[in-house]
Amino acid sequence: MPHVFWADEQGLPATDRGLAYGDGLFETIRMQGRQGLLLSRHLARLTRDAARLGIPVSRRDLQSVCARAVERWPRSDDEGWVLKLTLTRGAGGRGYRADPGMTPNLLVSAAPLPPMPDPAGVVADFSRVPLTVNPLLAGIKSLNRLEQVMAAQDIQGSLFEVLMSNARGELVEGTRTNVLLKTSLGWVTPPASTLAVAGVLREWLLERLRARGEPVLEQPITMADVTGPECQGLFLLNSVLGVVPVRTLADHDLPVDTGLATIFNPLELLE
Structure with a gap:
């Protein structure tokens, strides 16, 4: 069992390796009362990716902590909030070697x-920060998010998100x-192996689309793909904010497709 720190009581110790080196990872979970949106997928990802980093933690321990959290911060069933793990x-170790x-x-x-984004669509732009x-x-979803922090500085005014590209000019993800x-050929998303963060909502939605028999292609996306005539809609996926259509990208008006609204209902994904 990890040492548990409650943020309303105390922070991590000064010798914590997450503070010193970004040596860790996190999950941000949309809650509704005592239940969490796609909670099992969040805990599975945290357990799996912690193992990839060599950080031992069990899903049972994480579930226990979540149960304690909803008791510690009680909410009514119709109240939304965010739980972050x-x-x-851990703490200790001289230098990079733990x-x-x-x-x-x-x-x-x-x-x-x-606040939830406008279901009629949001404004986005391309980021000047390479990913x-x-x-x-x-x-x-590691604690090393400096590129996203730098890119997010440009999100101001009515701008909802900026899309980040790799060295080849391919769109990877937003901040x-x-x-x-x-x-016209189906749904397209960058391969998980090219992403900085492979989201749990992305994972669920791709499974759902494939189960409906809709073609899903995991391949690179270029700026021309989203601003060209083949684009029938661009969506931003975030497990807290949901499925967000983009109506304007870099001053270019995009078609807004409402089809995904019939698939994604947050209240049906609570656990």
């Missing part, structure tokens, strides 16, 4: 649910979202 390798047998630290915090994805860390493009 930040898992680090001491053997360290006990992980788990920081648990609660926050209000942010580099280390294949060893691809998909992991806090995965991308899904609708075309």
